[in-house]
Amino acid sequence: MIGISISLGAFAKSADKQTLVMAQQIDNLITLDPAALFETAAQEYAYNTYQRLLNPHKDNPGQFTSDIVRTWDVFDSGRSYIFRLFPKLYFASGNPLTAHDVVFSLRRAIRLNKAPAFLLTQFGFDSQNIEHRIIAVDNTTVKISLSETVAPSLFYSCLTSPVASIVDSVLLQPHLAQDHGHMWLSKNYAGSGPYKLHAWQANNSLVLVKNEQNIQASKAKLAKIIIRHIKEPSTQHLLLDKGDIDIARNLLSFNNLPADTTKVSVLRNWLKYLALNQNNSYLSKPEVILAIKHLIDYQQIADTILRDEVVVNQSFIPLKVMGSKYNDFYQYDLIKAKELLATAGFEAGFSINLVAKNLKLAQAIQSALAQADIKVNIIPGDSRQVLAKFRARDFDMLIATWASDYSDPHANTVAFATNPDNSSASTSKTLAWRTNWQQPEFNIISEEAKKELDSQKRANLYESLQKEFLQIAPIIVLFQEVETSVINNNVSGFELGTDSNATNYLHISKL
């Protein structure tokens, strides 16, 4: 038996220099339609296979670049935008990429109205007004008019997200009949990015090949990229060790990495936070909230059990996003915490529940609060159960993760700080709503900052907002996640992006 297997010989090891094999959990990839996809792996796919009007600037948050737009302008105090495209652009199919395709794609995303569509519809678009608000003036000019003023960088940020990807209208034409071609595009490709779809087997593998029609692709060194879905981090580790894959994206433990491999880390826009439900009699006392903020040793947790997974960030605006400040506001102070609890009359402590999916962190919080005689009872659940309890406001304390929808401070401000209507009939159940906490001034400041055209004034508004938030909010932001990948040393040029829509395959090469 063993003889047979040895003689079967070279099980083709990791492929040649033109092919990259990457192990990644892509089981949440359920559709390839850029106007409908919302999951991280899917966004990464769309980022590399489709193009958009704008791209986020790699190093300067709040600034933008473009592959297809020559110049862009804003006028009418932030309500109208003009984009002028380069003349000779093509899709992978060979069809020309014109302003009409841009307009088609944006209108389609809004009409389709799937999960990510709110990124566009929040600017006042709906299926009626897009006919005159998003138009192609000529073959290379796109004009977009918003219903109200917003800060341009906010609008541009949303244009960089995959929902605004440009799809080939000609290719999609025969399939538009029922659902704007959603069923077809979920399993097919109609883009113009440097890589194009070769094959997708759901839950198994995703294969991309170089798109010769794309101008940037001439710089690309890899002809083929194979993404294997491997759920178990240990299996990814194993395969990386044996050289059967080049990059492992989801390793958990970074000790004892395989030989000849390196870690590549990047800060993501994902925040881990602790929510204290204000309808709980203990947690609604400001002294208790402040005490809890002082009971947690943030740095110790980030250095030990969550090492290589997080960095400390206590502000609701992620690090590296414009306006982020006061990231290290609270320090661990047991004595102060106990004093605060005593003033509130709780020196004997009390009992409280904690709903969480990440049990490492939950248990860390449990033992942190136990120092002040607060008995925490952990209620574990998977992400669905935790989310369901959160939305139902059925918890005392809860740990969750928030991923920003786009890289503008407005995204997280709305999520964490605003709560327009605290009743159960609210149409905007933000994180603050779920915590039963309402601070009306924050709603006002958020709207103001959204419309502020001067970037310096805007940054100042967010700064003061963050400071106030840190002082009184019952949502305690703890950490910001770090994504770490491990790559084989023969791979170079792999750039992890802050968001899943910024991890670029273009410059990867194998030695």
Next chain:
Amino acid sequence: MQLITSISLNYKQCVNLFIRFGITSATLVLLVVFLSKISPIDSGLSRVGDQFSDISYQAKNVSLKHGFGFSLLTNNLVLQDIKLAMPATFELATAAMLFAILIGVPLGILAAVNKDKLLDHILRMLCLLGNSVSIFWLSLMAMLLFYAKLQLFPAPGRVDIAFLDEIAQPRFLLISSILDGNWPLFKDALAHIMLPALVLGYYSLANISRMTRLFVLQELQQEYVITCKLKGMPFNQILRRHILPNTAIKLITVILLSYASLLEGSTFVENIFMWPGIGLYLTQSIMVNDLNAILACTIVIALIFITANFICDALYKFLDPRVANV
């Protein structure tokens, strides 16, 4: 020769069996439907993701339209996914079964013949271990040892990345690659199937060899063996011409039942070896709480199980009318 003495299965017994099969399947389906109704799980939530507004989730409950609706994992029809996954599982189960039979039956016979000697004790130990070990632990250990440390087998998965296109359609790789004359694919598929088949087959090996041993021992006690020995027949001939055929029927039923129970074991083995069969599909659907897929897989696997049981019952009735109808 007692191979087929008389097929005295009458019409009534036949109908009886079919009725039992029907009732069992019906109960299964009822049970599954009951589970889907009482389940508090909201399948739709994971589809749409976290939003601030109240969205009505389309896939809220298990939908029996289009047979179990769409999978949360792949966005394909669940039945389509199962159709893609079944050949993979069948290939794995068959390979495991072949291993179990080819090694297990001879071992069982040897152990019976050498009763209470060292070989017998070794086999009994093997069987005991086979019944006591948890199959997922064994797979993990096997993968660690044979893949990681010794590098005797290739990476987990059904084929190498070079052949990914080949498994996009449901097919039996080993058979079709031979038929196409595609030797590299055949070698690759064979190399990949070996370790999971060995692990999966171990439990059946324990069971089959133990039953073979038992049946052979029972036969050895019969009077005709002594008669044959007195007649001067060499033992090998006794074995071949009398004992084995007599145990064949019972052994076939054991093998059939074992085959069905392999499906249960494959849930774990496929999970760990990343084998894209129905077991992996089931465990992944459990992870995302995709009730449609879970219940569809349950029905498919259970139906196969019931069918195997039913065939065994029928075989018993057909071929050995002395078995009391309990």
Next chain:
Amino acid sequence: MYKQVLAMYNNKSIVLGFSLLALFILVALVPTMFTRQSPYTPNFDNILAPANGQHIFGTDELGRDLFARIIFGTRYAFIVVLSVCIVTIPLGFTIGAIAGYKQNFIGNFLSRMIDVFLALPKLIIAMALVASVGVGIKNAIFAIILTAWAPYARLTRANVLQLKQQDFILVLKLQGVSSSRILFRFIAPLCLSPIFLQAFLDMSGYILMVAGLGFLGLGAQPPLPEWGSMLANAKDYILTHWWLITYPGGAILLLSLSFNLIGEGMQSVLTNKGF
């Protein structure tokens, strides 16, 4: 009966099995005798440590002593086995007895039910059940009970069918003794030994099943130190921290083995065929 018990003393596998089982029972009853560490307290400065002087088996991903967790996890294994047995054996016996004794509609219906549940794949149904209704060790136990009572019912039914033809039962009936009394006072004791045998053989199966469910995340939830869920957590660290997998898996193996040894030994003693 006495002869059988004596035979058991002499049977090697029973002796071995019982000693192993006795050890486990002792561990489950007085875990503190075996370890001073707590299985629950995390220690973030010492996570994923290999075996050393202070931690015989090393520590897990939260810094808890692995040996202590295995020791305390024995309780859960026994809780599961005992809960399942306490319910399934009487349940299976009752259903099987009624099915065998009564020939009316209920008896037939129950008989059909036994056949149905015998034909269903236990693990798959249990998985579907727990996945639908909700995870947790109670639901896992319930699921196992639902799928495990059928073998006992079948045994009982076969025995009852055989025994009820006997003369002494007819005498009792003539005397006017009620059916339930006949069943429970007279027939039941005669069925005990095959049921015991089946129970011991099945107990190892229950442990493997609950470990399997735990492995998929369907059984005991963290931070309970149940062996199956310990394996599920350890799966992520298998390459570099192999002890997290080996020791809990080994514990499952040993406990299951002890039940199997006893069962096999009992089988050779009770069936007396010497196989």
